[in-house]
Amino acid sequence: MVVGCKSDGCHYEVGSQKAEKKVELARILLKEYGIEPERLKMFNMVFIEGDKFAEAAQKMTERLEKLGPLQFA
Numbered sequence: 001m002v003v004g005c006k007s008d009g010c011h012y013e014v015g016s017q018k019a020e021k022k023v024e025l026a027r028i029l030l031k032e033y034g035i036e037p038e039r040l041k042m043f044n045m046v047f048i049e050g051d052k053f054a055e056a057a058q059k060m061t062e063r064l065e066k067l068g069p070l071q072f073a
Helices: 015-032 050-067
Strands: 002-004 042-044
Touching: 002 015, 015 042, 042 050
Parallel strands: 002 042
Antiparallel strands: none
């Protein structure tokens, strides 16, 4: 789970856009190594949206529980 600010209100200007590209690349690499890319997701929100952060964390937890532990050969 990667959390970044919304692109239209980011203090670092293009920080969220760069992070999104890196997350996309990481998801591709995960797939190439046989790991479900669904294990990594980026969420964008404002720092005062604590309820949205909690909801995103809960969704990510549920997703990972469904996927189960990593299986290495």
